[in-house]
Amino acid sequence: MVEVTGHTTGECLEELESRFPVIKQMIRDKQGQLRRYCSILVNSESTYPKELATPVKDGDQIDIMVFFGGG
Amino acid sequence: MKDEGRHMLTKDDLTRYERQILYPGFGEKGQKRLKQSHVVVAGLGGLGCSASLYLTCSGVGHVTLIDCDRVELSNLNRQILHCEEDIEERKPFSAARKLAKLNSSIEVTPVFKKITERNAREMIKGANLVIDGMDNFKTRFIVNKACVAEGIPLIHGGVHGLFGEVTTIIPGKTPCLACIFPEVPERKALFPVFGVTPALIAILQVTEAIKLLAGFGSLLTGKMLYFNGGTMDFTFCNLVKNPNCKVCGTKDV
Numbered sequence: 079m080v081e082v083t084g085h086t087t088g089e090c091l092e093e094l095e096s097r098f099p100v101i102k103q104m105i106r107d108k109q110g111q112l113r114r115y116c117s118i119l120v121n122s123e124s125t126y127p128k129e130l131a132t133p134v135k136d137g138d139q140i141d142i143m144v145f146f147g148g149g
Numbered sequence: 150m151k152d153e154g155r156h157m158l159t160k161d162d163l164t165r166y167e168r169q170i171l172y173p174g175f176g177e178k179g180q181k182r183l184k185q186s187h188v189v190v191a192g193l194g195g196l197g198c199s200a201s202l203y204l205t206c207s208g209v210g211h212v213t214l215i216d217c218d219r220v221e222l223s224n225l226n227r228q229i230l231h232c233e234e235d236i237e238e239r240k241p242f243s244a245a246r247k248l249a250k251l252n253s254s255i256e257v258t259p260v261f262k263k264i265t266e267r268n269a270r271e272m273i274k275g276a277n278l279v280i281d282g283m284d285n286f287k288t289r290f291i292v293n294k295a296c297v298a299e300g301i302p303l304i305h306g307g308v309h310g311l312f313g314e315v316t317t318i319i320p321g322k323t324p325c326l327a328c329i330f331p332e333v334p335e336r337k338a339l340f341p342v343f344g345v346t347p348a349l350i351a352i353l354q355v356t357e358a359i360k361l362l363a364g365f366g367s368l369l370t371g372k373m374l375y376f377n378g379g380t381m382d383f384t385f386c387n388l389v390k391n392p393n394c395k396v397c398g399t400k401d402v
């Protein structure tokens with residue numbers, strides 16, 4: 079778990095991506111859009127369709143979920 | 150088998166399943182429940198092969214195997230029910246032959262058919278549970294929707310490389326796949342996978358299936374278990390139902 083700051087999920091993710099650039103490659107496509115096999119949860123709740131624009135407050139937990147589609 | 154024999158355990162059953170019947174909270178009652186159960190394994194790749202193997206040896210009374218592909222050489226690093234001599238054979242039939250040798254007292258039904266939006270509900274109707282062994286997002290979402298519509302639990306599993314995930318979906322009670330991923334992700338080209346990853350994830354899926362069918366233990370409901378074989382980490386992510394979910398939501402969208 080990593081602590082980040084920001085008013086929205088998008089701001090928090092940007093800080094995370096600047097500290098861990100590999101995460102950006104994993105969760106965004108070439109246009110910078112969130113990949114569809116990624117989901118952003120705030121306190122376990124889906125943020126769809128505002129994955130990068132959901133307001134967050136101090137103490138919220140953001141989870142990045144990746145859907146592993148192989149079988 | 151043998152519908153008429155499903156309500157009781159035979160002498161052979163008591164011997165074959167002796168070691169699991171000893172498990173506290175399971176017993177003969179749990180074994181009988183497995184014997185009376187029908188599980189659909191949707192997809193016979195790395196996940197489906199290992200899952201159906203353990204469903205069969207644990208004594209689930211009826212296992213239906215669905216896949217529309219034929220065995221290829223490149224499958225053999227992970228799809229452990231298929232052998233070199235099975236190349237070009239229809240996967241459900243190749244798998245069913247091995248399972249029948251492992252446990253002739255259960256019924257195994259091979260179905261060589263593609264699961265589509267139109268036939269999905271019919272293909273799973275009447276099952277007690279569905280194991281998600283599929284290899285693509287689109288069919289997973291079709292089966293998720295069909296399971297919600299039919300009220301049938303779905304044990305989801307997915308893999309990529311040395312990563313894997315498992316969650317148990319109980320319609321009306323837990324989030325479904327569309328609660329978490331509202332849009333069907335794009336299809337990915339060839340992905341890396343070691344055989345051990347789907348094997349491990351499938352065994353976790355069957356562990357969930359046995360508990361759910363027999364009615365003991367606690368389940369991976371409302372949470373996703375993630376496995377990272379590169380670091381040997383197991384982590385959880387809690388999930389809640391999305392009231393706006395297009396598949397199982399309670400609000401009009």
